[in-house]
Amino acid sequence: MAPATVLARCATGIEGLDNILEGGIPRGNMVLVAGSVGTGKTTLCLEFLVRGAERGERSLFLSVTEASSKLIQNLSTFEFFRRDLIDQGSLVFVDLPVLYDRLGLGHEELTPEEIGILIRTIRDLVRSLGAKRLVLDSLTSVCYRIRRDEQIRDFMLRLGQELNEAGCTSLLVSEIGPTPGRYSLHGVEEAIVDGVILLWNTRRMGDILRVVQIVKMRGTAHSRAQYVLELTPIGILMAPHLKGGREGGT
Ligand SMILES: Nc1ncnc2c1ncn2[C@@H]1O[C@H](COP(=O)(O)OP(=O)(O)O)[C@@H](O)[C@H]1O
Numbered sequence: 001m002a003p004a005t006v007l008a009r010c011a012t013g014i015e016g017l018d019n020i021l022e023g024g025i026p027r028g029n030m031v032l033v034a035g036s037v038g039t040g041k042t043t044l045c046l047e048f049l050v051r052g053a054e055r056g057e058r059s060l061f062l063s064v065t066e067a068s069s070k071l072i073q074n075l076s077t078f079e080f081f082r083r084d085l086i087d088q089g090s091l092v093f094v095d096l097p098v099l100y101d102r103l104g105l106g107h108e109e110l111t112p113e114e115i116g117i118l119i120r121t122i123r124d125l126v127r128s129l130g131a132k133r134l135v136l137d138s139l140t141s142v143c144y145r146i147r148r149d150e151q152i153r154d155f156m157l158r159l160g161q162e163l164n165e166a167g168c169t170s171l172l173v174s175e176i177g178p179t180p181g182r183y184s185l186h187g188v189e190e191a192i193v194d195g196v197i198l199l200w201n202t203r204r205m206g207d208i209l210r211v212v213q214i215v216k217m218r219g220t221a222h223s224r225a226q227y228v229l230e231l232t233p234i235g236i237l238m239a240p241h242l243k244g245g246r247e248g249g250t
């Protein structure tokens with residue numbers, strides 16, 4: 001029997017995650033980062049980009065929900081953040097609403113033609129920058145403007161293919177409610193992506209803990225255990241989730 005192929009990895013630079021992912025996300029994968037508010041989605045995605053930029057991989061943050069100036073301000077409170085990465089162009093922030101305006105995609109619901117324009121614009125941006133890592137924060141806001149399931153499916157399939165061809169590994173933020181159920185707004189998103197990283201809050205002895213779990217990652221025999229996730233000044237730390245005390249999702 002031929003030896004199993006080991007796919008090239010995109011090390012997230014978050015040690016705990018890389019350990020349970022056999023070294024990182026398979027390169028070119030499109031991964032959903034799903035969780036409710038305050039679970040650490042944006043921080044995890046930003047650290048993924050900073051660590052990539054440090055390794056010489058150009059990293060692109062497409063911001064929909066928060067202005068990138070505000071994001072950079074928040075990011076500056078973490079020691080792992082390096083402004084020089086932005087100054088030298090290794091870490092690039094683009095505000096999607098600005099792009100929408102420039103492309104004339106002003107109205108609420110995007111037509112199939114406009115969705116095509118959006119995909120080509122992201123593709124051209126990734127290609128011209130030679131970006132190897134991309135974050136879209138959030139996919140939920142984009143899907144809110146695409147609305148129909150079959151169009152969301154088509155948008156994600158085409159975007160995933162373009163990014164994969166460009167050798168770009170991507171994290172797409174999915175904003176979901178606090179109760180467990182599906183991992184995305186429409187449910188089609190999670191079926192198309194190559195991976196799902198789920199974040200949630202849990203209560204233990206009166207404290208709220210952040211928990212992370214890899215639900216799915218194509219191309220990897222990954223751990224499916226739960227880990228406590230801590231946002232520290234030096235970056236995200238993970239430890240096994242010891243399930244003592246009172247539990248409950250929030
Ligand atoms: N400098 C910091 N050090 C540690 N934790 C921080 C720091 N800045 C913000 N946080 C924590 O990060 C949380 C926000 O996380 P965020 O990644 O924006 O969540 P989400 O995107 O899932 O809504 C804040 O509520 C706060 O608890």
Ligand SMILES: [Mg+2]
Pocket residue numbers: 041042043137
């Ligand atoms: Mg966020």
